Amino acid sequence: MRSTLLFEFPYAIDVIDFALADLVGRLTVTSPLEIVKLFGEMGLMQIWVPEQYGGPNGNLTLACIAREKIAKVSPACASIACLNTMFIMPLLHFGSEEQRKKFLQIIAKGGVVTAIAISEPQAGSDVSAINTRARRDGNCYVLNGRKQWCSYGVVADFIVVMARTSDSPPRHGLARLPRPAAAATGPAAPPSGPPPP
Numbered sequence: 001m002r003s004t005l006l007f008e009f010p011y012a013i014d015v016i017d018f019a020l021a022d023l024v025g026r027l028t029v030t031s032p033l034e035i036v037k038l039f040g041e042m043g044l045m046q047i048w049v050p051e052q053y054g055g056p057n058g059n060l061t062l063a064c065i066a067r068e069k070i071a072k073v074s075p076a077c078a079s080i081a082c083l084n085t086m087f088i089m090p091l092l093h094f095g096s097e098e099q100r101k102k103f104l105q106i107i108a109k110g111g112v113v114t115a116i117a118i119s120e121p122q123a124g125s126d127v128s129a130i131n132t133r134a135r136r137d138g139n140c141y142v143l144n145g146r147k148q149w150c151s152y153g154v155v156a157d158f159i160v161v162m163a164r165t166s167d168s169p170p171r172h173g174l175a176r177l178p179r180p181a182a183a184a185t186g187p188a189a190p191p192s193g194p195p196p197p
């Protein structure tokens, strides 16, 4: 089922204005997860999920407008709006159709928190310096490595993990593996798409 809000420009601005007004009225919430639920109902958590996967079909401009308007009331709440973009974008650009269907249809329903794990102690701006390894083991990937600054990682339902599948050349052999978040600290889950290049 599609999100209730389908983002088209004039209408989208009204929706975001409504979101802002509604947010002001609800700022007594006690948990950020309440904001996630609220924004999910408004289509803001899943703003970039295409209509074909049940999303509101937004884009970067709308995500920026939403954050800017909400930030006028609460920068903290604005950082939650559209946060799933960092998970949705790699899937749209590099994911298999099977992965997109599997994850985007869930995110489209709202109320889902995702994260992206790129940075490591020795690899910040230079993503090609990451050391985390993804080793294929039958139908699974075994991840070994250390990540840091994974925003929302402790509450995320799903995390995209950037990992290395081969040693050379340095800028190749990087894979993006969408994973159930529990797998970040537990046994590896089966990959949902074809092996990375």
Ligand SMILES: Cc1cc2nc3c(=O)[nH]c(=O)nc-3n(C[C@H](O)[C@H](O)[C@H](O)COP(=O)(O)OP(=O)(O)OC[C@H]3O[C@@H](n4cnc5c(N)ncnc54)[C@H](O)[C@@H]3O)c2cc1C
Pocket: 115, 116, 117, 118, 119, 123, 124, 125, 126, 148, 149, 150, 151, 152
């Ligand atoms: C609030 C916050 C949330 C974050 N959330 C996440 C997250 O969810 N997931 C994640 O993976 N990471 C996250 N990060 C990490 C972030 O994305 C950056 O990768 C990280 O902050 C940069 O790494 P560093 O601090 O080691 O800086 P460095 O890479 O060491 O860079 C230090 C300085 O040197 C400059 N610099 C670096 N390389 C060059 C170059 N070649 N030429 C010129 N200048 C250069 C940089 O611009 C910077 O000013 C987060 C960071 C912050 C602060």
